Amino acid sequence: MKVFLTGVTGFVGHGMLPELVSRGHEVVCIVRPGSEQKMKPDPAWQGRVRLVPGDLFDPASLLAVMNGCDAVVHLVGIIREQPGRGITFNRIHVEGTRNVIEAAKQVHVKKFVLMSALGSRPNATSLYHQTKYEAEQLLIASGLPHTIFRPSVIYGPGDEFVNMLADLVRLPLTPVIGDGLYRLQPVSRQIVAEVFADAVHPDMTNGQVFEVGGPVALTYNDILAAIGRVLGKAKVRRFHVPITLMKPVVELMQGFSFFPITKTQLIMLQEGNACADTESLYRSYPIKRIPFEDGIAAYLK
Numbered sequence: 001m002k003v004f005l006t007g008v009t010g011f012v013g014h015g016m017l018p019e020l021v022s023r024g025h026e027v028v029c030i031v032r033p034g035s036e037q038k039m040k041p042d043p044a045w046q047g048r049v050r051l052v053p054g055d056l057f058d059p060a061s062l063l064a065v066m067n068g069c070d071a072v073v074h075l076v077g078i079i080r081e082q083p084g085r086g087i088t089f090n091r092i093h094v095e096g097t098r099n100v101i102e103a104a105k106q107v108h109v110k111k112f113v114l115m116s117a118l119g120s121r122p123n124a125t126s127l128y129h130q131t132k133y134e135a136e137q138l139l140i141a142s143g144l145p146h147t148i149f150r151p152s153v154i155y156g157p158g159d160e161f162v163n164m165l166a167d168l169v170r171l172p173l174t175p176v177i178g179d180g181l182y183r184l185q186p187v188s189r190q191i192v193a194e195v196f197a198d199a200v201h202p203d204m205t206n207g208q209v210f211e212v213g214g215p216v217a218l219t220y221n222d223i224l225a226a227i228g229r230v231l232g233k234a235k236v237r238r239f240h241v242p243i244t245l246m247k248p249v250v251e252l253m254q255g256f257s258f259f260p261i262t263k264t265q266l267i268m269l270q271e272g273n274a275c276a277d278t279e280s281l282y283r284s285y286p287i288k289r290i291p292f293e294d295g296i297a298a299y300l301k
Contacts, residue, residue, distance in 0.1 A: 007075030185213030
């Protein structure tokens with residue numbers, strides 16, 4: 001198949017592209033002009049991958065690049081807004097997705113696979129989840145054959161999440177926002193890549209929405225302890241920062257790119273990010289369950 005892929009230069013895209021190529025697909029990737037330099041060429045790509053400069057907000061360029069493709073894998077998303085640069089949840093998640101869907105309809109793709117996010121729902125507390133849900137609804141209403149995935153936190157080589165926490169765990173005392181009992185269900189990037197690559201086939205899980213998480217949900221404290229064990233630390237000594245103290249700090253600092261958390265992320269952290277239905281994904285796709293600690297041990301040093 002010929003697959004149109006967005007978001008290839010991002011963390012998930014770096015795992016998605018080799019998986020699609022390994023399945024024998026030809027992959028056409030739309031990239032912001034100049035950003036193709038982030039991609040390290042792989043001999044396995046020879047004749048199988050095209051990186052084409054383009055813009056999600058230029059319908060003509062989308063059509064030109066997507067023409068002739070059998071399937072679309074749409075990964076583009078943001079976790080931090082930069083309004084001064086026109087990078088907002090609404091513009092990227094809703095307007096950008098709408099443009100990709102419209103182009104896909106015009107070229108008659110046989111399957112559209114969308115990366116949404118766990119927690120996406122109407123009237124969500126965070127604008128991030130609201131706009132992800134709006135994108136889902138645009139795809140459902142389009143009439144295109146589709147599969148929607150809602151991953152929890154995704155980890156793997158080069159991730160920000162686990163590597164940032166590992167830096168904190170290495171400290172004599174590890175700061176924890178709140179009680180640390182909020183639950184997450186981290187999932188390996190390899191799992192995400194495999195189910196997306198399966199889902200591009202038109203007859204695979206058409207019209208379905210899947211929550212995507214690891215085998216079990218873990219508290220934030222459990223995640224820190226697992227990272228500590230992988231790093232050879234017998235015990236992670238924690239100190240807890242009340243959320244009431246964190247809120248004003250985050251409000252003040254979130255505009256600085258070096259600050260690791262935004263108001264939106266703080267809201268999402270408090271809500272937790274665990275699957276209501278873990279088993280549907282594993283019943284529908286022939287994938288190996290990767291426990292969190294085993295998954296991070298493969299790359300975390």
